[in-house]
Amino acid sequence: MRIAETADELARGVADALAKRVAQTLQQQRAFSLVLAGGNTPRALYRLLAKEYRQQIDWGRVHLFWGDERYVPHDHPASNFRMTYETLIAPLNIPPEKIHPMPTDVTNPYDAACLYEQELRTFFGGIPRFDLVLLGMGADGHTASLFPGAATLKERERWVAVGEAPVEPRVRLTLTLPVLNAAQAVYFLVTGADKAETVRRVLMEDTPLPAALVLPEQGELVWWLDKEAAGGI
Numbered sequence: 270m271r272i273a274e275t276a277d278e279l280a281r282g283v284a285d286a287l288a289k290r291v292a293q294t295l296q297q298q299r300a301f302s303l304v305l306a307g308g309n310t311p312r313a314l315y316r317l318l319a320k321e322y323r324q325q326i327d328w329g330r331v332h333l334f335w336g337d338e339r340y341v342p343h344d345h346p347a348s349n350f351r352m353t354y355e356t357l358i359a360p361l362n363i364p365p366e367k368i369h370p371m372p373t374d375v376t377n378p379y380d381a382a383c384l385y386e387q388e389l390r391t392f393f394g395g396i397p398r399f400d401l402v403l404l405g406m407g408a409d410g411h412t413a414s415l416f417p418g419a420a421t422l423k424e425r426e427r428w429v430a431v432g433e434a435p436v437e438p439r440v441r442l443t444l445t446l447p448v449l450n451a452a453q454a455v456y457f458l459v460t461g462a463d464k465a466e467t468v469r470r471v472l473m474e475d476t477p478l479p480a481a482l483v484l485p486e487q488g489e490l491v492w493w494l495d496k497e498a499a500g501g502i
């Protein structure tokens with residue numbers, strides 16, 4: 270657990286940790302696979318990375334993936350791809366061959382999930398072992414698009430599932446727990462007092478909320494919290 274005074278300080282802490290992790294990993298392998306989180310919390314991180322970490326990170330060797338996506342066109346205001354494109358990808362001018370968005374342009378989202386699984390299989394050659402997965406958490410304890418009580422929480426074979434959110438856009442694509450838990454590292458980024466009670470339930474009571482089920486088998490798990498989100502622990 271890392272607790273920062275403010276959300277901006279949290280973004281800087283994550284950016285520094287990411288830069289260190291990328292540098293270490295690229296000494297051992299040719300590419301770094303990074304899963305981006307959606308929602309609002311990571312915007313500050315992405316903007317900071319684009320603004321101040323252009324040199325500190327070898328972006329030419331970083332491949333970007335998504336932990337989940339709303340099943341809307343990539344130029345839709347609710348698209349996680351659009352948010353990450355605007356805050357990180359366009360400012361850093363990351364080339365298309367390094368970007369692996371979840372497809373949302375086929376009629377059937379189940380086909381899209383299969384297509385993304387194929388993309389992961391092609392990139393990893395087997396079960397995806399992402400070097401770092403960034404995740405957020407909703408006040409209900411969901412993470413990525415794995416919502417409380419969802420059947421997708423029991424998925425043990427598929428790497429990408431179709432989820433249903435309680436809010437629009439309801440149809441989602443999401444990485445499943447087997448993939449999240451195979452990662453070399455998972456960073457949760459959670460800010461705001463509205464999540465403090467859920468953070469407490471997840472971290473202090475092991476309540477089986479989706480976010481509590483993300484326990485990398487061999488990887489590092491770090492909860493990056495601002496003081497407000499850590500208010501209950």
Ligand code: 6PG
Nearest residue numbers: 307308309310405406407412413
């Ligand atoms: C999404 C995210 C979702 C998000 C949480 C927290 O597509 O919305 O993947 O899991 O991380 O809902 O969202 P905020 O950061 O906006 O609070």
